[in-house]
Amino acid sequence: MSLEKTIIGNKRIVHILEKSYRLGKLSHAYLFDGPCHIGKKTLALGFCRLLLNDERENIIDNVDLIILGPDKDKKQISVEKVREMEKKISLFPYYSKYKVVIIEQAESMSKAAANAMLKTLEEPNKTTILILLVSNSKSLLPTIRSRCQVFKFLPVKKKILEQFLSDKIENKDRIKEIIELGGYKPGKIIELIENKQKIEEFKNDINRFVAVLDKSHFEKIQEAEIISKKEIDEILNLFNLYSFYYRNIILKNYKERKNDCDICEISKLKRNIDLLNNTRENISTKNINVKLAIEIFFLQV
Numbered sequence: 001m002s003l004e005k006t007i008i009g010n011k012r013i014v015h016i017l018e019k020s021y022r023l024g025k026l027s028h029a030y031l032f033d034g035p036c037h038i039g040k041k042t043l044a045l046g047f048c049r050l051l052l053n054d055e056r057e058n059i060i061d062n063v064d065l066i067i068l069g070p071d072k073d074k075k076q077i078s079v080e081k082v083r084e085m086e087k088k089i090s091l092f093p094y095y096s097k098y099k100v101v102i103i104e105q106a107e108s109m110s111k112a113a114a115n116a117m118l119k120t121l122e123e124p125n126k127t128t129i130l131i132l133l134v135s136n137s138k139s140l141l142p143t144i145r146s147r148c149q150v151f152k153f154l155p156v157k158k159k160i161l162e163q164f165l166s167d168k169i170e171n172k173d174r175i176k177e178i179i180e181l182g183g184y185k186p187g188k189i190i191e192l193i194e195n196k197q198k199i200e201e202f203k204n205d206i207n208r209f210v211a212v213l214d215k216s217h218f219e220k221i222q223e224a225e226i227i228s229k230k231e232i233d234e235i236l237n238l239f240n241l242y243s244f245y246y247r248n249i250i251l252k253n254y255k256e257r258k259n260d261c262d263i264c265e266i267s268k269l270k271r272n273i274d275l276l277n278n279t280r281e282n283i284s285t286k287n288i289n290v291k292l293a294i295e296i297f298f299l300q301v
Helices: 011-023 040-051 079-089 111-122 158-166 172-181 186-194 197-213 217-228 232-256 260-285 290-300
Strands: 029-033 065-068 099-103 128-134 149-152
Touching (some): 172 197, 172 232, 217 232, 232 260
Parallel strands (some): 029 128, 029 149, 065 099
């Protein structure tokens, strides 16, 4: 069983994990750090297939695998969930050598949950391996990070993505469009390939955002209210598209820059990207008023 074809890009991490498995030098805890849709969970599940000696596609049905994450209607992983996990891993594995725990959005653990997790990491069970998935490891307690083997997932190079898509799409312009709309993230790119309607939806979302930028404060507040009623994942996807729009505008400005006014425009765009990133992080990791956060963003850009 090989991890080589599990994810697109970040092969260095794949090789290290495979080597540690072959040599029997496994860590009790791993930290997969990187943006959403980069392949963290995909690789984590592939690694579980190795650890649990289970080649089934639907490995989440394996009784020795525990997947932990925040509830859809909540933004945090509660201490109750962590304690329930601790009870499960205190038992011996049913069929495998290990029990494996995947913790999605580990940075969303409440303070009590993080402290409980720290205790688990300080007193590791020899039959348990934990894999923490985070979008920003700096949001975790330093003491948790220090007790994990950290793998930083890097953006996938354009050439690798082009090579992956060339077997599926002949039109080079289409390939470029999908890569850019997918934000160079394999997960998003695969989603766009499998659902072509998504491409048009993404374009419409960007056009709607551009239109809102020139509207009155009142109309911006109305748009913020519409967006705030969506699921958190949908809101974060919209903010990723807004980021894509700003990046493209900056690149265009750099290519066509002729005077200092263009430099001022680029500085403004960079400021807007910072506002966007801060708002996105606050929405995804903090217990804040989502509608108010989006309103403030729209009124400042």
